[in-house]
Amino acid sequence: MGFMRFSVLCVVLLVAVGLVCGGFFAYCPVRVAVEVVEPPIVFYGGNNANASGLSGQLVQVYIGCGGASANVTVHAAARASYYVDVLRVFNRGNAGYNVYLRVVEALRGLPACGCIYLYGEGAERVFAGWPAPAPEGYLDELSLTDEGTAGPILLGPRETIEVDLHVYSPIGAELPTTLSRARLILIYTPSGEEPP
Amino acid sequence: MSVGLTCKPFLLWFMSFMLAAIAVSAVALRGVSSSVYVYYPETQDVAFLPPPIVFSHPPSVGGGYDVDLADRLALVFTDFEAYPLPGWSSRGGSWSLDSGYKGYGLRGYDTNRGGIRGEASHYYLTAPISGYTRYYVAVKVKLVDGAGDCGISLLNSAANNFYEASVSASSMFISRFDHPETFTLLNSTSVSLAVGKWYILLLEYVRAEGHNTFTLKVYDSSGTELKTLRASDSKFQPYYAGVLVDEETVIFDDFAFSMGDPRVIRVIGAPSGASFSVYDDLGTLVASSAAEGGVAELPVLTDIVVGRGWNGRLYSPELSINRTFSSIIGGDLYEVYGTAYDRLNIVCGPRMCSANITVDLSGLAGTYDCNVLNISVADGYTYYASLMLAYLEGSPSLNLSIASSLGSELQPLRIVDGSVIPDEVSEVEVAGVGSYIRLRCPPTTSGTVYLYLVYRAAYGPAGVVVAYPIMLMLQR
Numbered sequence A: 001m002g003f004m005r006f007s008v009l010c011v012v013l014l015v016a017v018g019l020v021c022g023g024f025f026a027y028c029p030v031r032v033a034v035e036v037v038e039p040p041i042v043f044y045g046g047n048n049a050n051a052s053g054l055s056g057q058l059v060q061v062y063i064g065c066g067g068a069s070a071n072v073t074v075h076a077a078a079r080a081s082y083y084v085d086v087l088r089v090f091n092r093g094n095a096g097y098n099v100y101l102r103v104v105e106a107l108r109g110l111p112a113c114g115c116i117y118l119y120g121e122g123a124e125r126v127f128a129g130w131p132a133p134a135p136e137g138y139l140d141e142l143s144l145t146d147e148g149t150a151g152p153i154l155l156g157p158r159e160t161i162e163v164d165l166h167v168y169s170p171i172g173a174e175l176p177t178t179l180s181r182a183r184l185i186l187i188y189t190p191s192g193e194e195p196p
Numbered sequence B: 001m002s003v004g005l006t007c008k009p010f011l012l013w014f015m016s017f018m019l020a021a022i023a024v025s026a027v028a029l030r031g032v033s034s035s036v037y038v039y040y041p042e043t044q045d046v047a048f049l050p051p052p053i054v055f056s057h058p059p060s061v062g063g064g065y066d067v068d069l070a071d072r073l074a075l076v077f078t079d080f081e082a083y084p085l086p087g088w089s090s091r092g093g094s095w096s097l098d099s100g101y102k103g104y105g106l107r108g109y110d111t112n113r114g115g116i117r118g119e120a121s122h123y124y125l126t127a128p129i130s131g132y133t134r135y136y137v138a139v140k141v142k143l144v145d146g147a148g149d150c151g152i153s154l155l156n157s158a159a160n161n162f163y164e165a166s167v168s169a170s171s172m173f174i175s176r177f178d179h180p181e182t183f184t185l186l187n188s189t190s191v192s193l194a195v196g197k198w199y200i201l202l203l204e205y206v207r208a209e210g211h212n213t214f215t216l217k218v219y220d221s222s223g224t225e226l227k228t229l230r231a232s233d234s235k236f237q238p239y240y241a242g243v244l245v246d247e248e249t250v251i252f253d254d255f256a257f258s259m260g261d262p263r264v265i266r267v268i269g270a271p272s273g274a275s276f277s278v279y280d281d282l283g284t285l286v287a288s289s290a291a292e293g294g295v296a297e298l299p300v301l302t303d304i305v306v307g308r309g310w311n312g313r314l315y316s317p318e319l320s321i322n323r324t325f326s327s328i329i330g331g332d333l334y335e336v337y338g339t340a341y342d343r344l345n346i347v348c349g350p351r352m353c354s355a356n357i358t359v360d361l362s363g364l365a366g367t368y369d370c371n372v373l374n375i376s377v378a379d380g381y382t383y384y385a386s387l388m389l390a391y392l393e394g395s396p397s398l399n400l401s402i403a404s405s406l407g408s409e410l411q412p413l414r415i416v417d418g419s420v421i422p423d424e425v426s427e428v429e430v431a432g433v434g435s436y437i438r439l440r441c442p443p444t445t446s447g448t449v450y451l452y453l454v455y456r457a458a459y460g461p462a463g464v465v466v467a468y469p470i471m472l473m474l475q476r
Helices: A002-021 B002-034
Strands: A041-045 A060-063 A070-076 A080-091 A097-105 A113-120 A126-128 A134-136 A140-143 A149-155 A160-168 A180-189 B038-048 B053-056 B065-071 B074-078 B088-091 B094-099 B104-109 B121-125 B134-143 B149-155 B162-168 B171-178 B182-190 B198-208 B211-220 B225-233 B240-246 B249-258 B264-268 B275-279 B285-290 B295-299 B312-316 B321-325 B333-338 B344-348 B355-360 B367-377 B383-393 B398-403 B413-416 B419-421 B428-430 B435-441 B447-456 B464-475
Touching (some): A041 A180, A041 B038, A070 A080, A070 A160, A097 A140, A113 A149, A113 B038, A149 A160, B053 B447, B053 B464, B121 B149, B162 B211, B162 B240, B240 B249, B275 B295, B383 B398, B435 B464
Parallel strands (some): A070 B038, B264 B333, B333 B367, B355 B464
Antiparallel strands (some): A097 A180, A180 B038, B053 B367, B134 B249, B149 B240, B275 B312, B285 B295, B344 B355, B413 B419
């Protein structure tokens, strides 16, 4: 009896190995349908997008195709320069999403603090502290001089996040004469898990 | 059969394995379906500009003191340099310009017994005065004929009844006229006035518990008091004030309607030993006095609306003050303030975008009022600036404002004993050079104020906001 069981198992294993080694292929049909939909989360310019900046410059905000990318350029002065509501993230969908903002390439060689503050729509801006006015009452903040992630901020349907930018240089700091760039990505997901 | 029996557990195991695999796959698929992540690229570019606005030290020039008008008690005043006057109206009489005490005066002639049922003719302010329960009315008069009387009228709202505080060549009296033709003499006394000479009438009115009390004083042109007359009545509360003439031709000058005594102007905050003089626009000395106990009182009764009503000058040789004002009027309160720049210690930051200011108030007699920090716009653009308080140390009292080179001044940031007086935040337009932060504080205050100069390129909540830190320390 024991021999019989052993024999049957051997046969099964041999058949299985034979199937694999013998180039046996089984095809199961899988249908993958890709439908392009309008992105539910979009960038658009805030109240101060392209508003008057310093020395005749504008607070430049460029929104890419479909609101799926953004480019913000500011010209700051020494000490504290604060840009209120330059960019907005809007959920035009019918479901809530968790929104993250991640610095993937920080501002380099800048003896200054660059920081993004995320506010709810129409939130009052309150500042405290001296010699640098620090914002209060924001949803989350993200340093542009370090790589990191802000969020998640649950953005419900028809809700908006206002993006402020704060650039601060300490007394006596030598400031660069060339443009410094930080690269970020906006991530949104229905999942509650941290994005990869 | 034996094989079947042998295979049964395997099949059971195999089926269990498949079910587990299906369950795991389902869970995994569910997990994959809800873990979609969408990534949008964004860039933030930051470029630095040279500071559009920079701080600098105020110019270290000027005397240690200056003076400014702190309060004016006269609500209405005129030297009758023009006719007709806006805000005035006549009732009866013939009114015109004539040669006055200095410059022109108002000539009044009672045309055939006046405008109110044969009584006096009036030239009066159309703004009601019934909201005031205590005031002074002063006017200078010169009788031309000597046949009738002239003086100060206080009319009712219909301007058909009036109180009259008048003088004639031989008397002074206070009376009431009631429509249609009832004349009630409230009080009178004899006084001798020369035709063709100037006299000053000063009426003090007080209303309390429904009663009107009138005190009329007559002075000669040198300011010597000739007579005082009092009367009271409760028939009606005066609604208009003006001058009147009855069966007479008269020249009026130096009219003032004042909430306080218009016979003197006061200068406060003056250090001991300082003297002050008031000159009119013609360069004539009107009054002078030395300060006692920090106050100088200058008698201007003889010319209550100093000169011709414009460009009066306040002069103090000891304090190197020589200020011309658009007008100097009896009852004015002037305040001396220190402007000594040597009391200031200013350290601007490396890029002139921050400042630490120390003010030494020790030994100062009056208010300190000084430009403590210059603001210059370096890039040729216009900005909108304001002051934002961060926090305080101690309990200082002060006013801080931005005076713009464009002529406007920011509503001051007011702090009293360490408490911020809430005011509407305003912005002042600054451009070019010559704007500055002005500090005004009593000499007894101390403490430290941490604040920001805040500016932006557009008015209101638009564009970038730049903040420069300022520390202001007041020491005594």
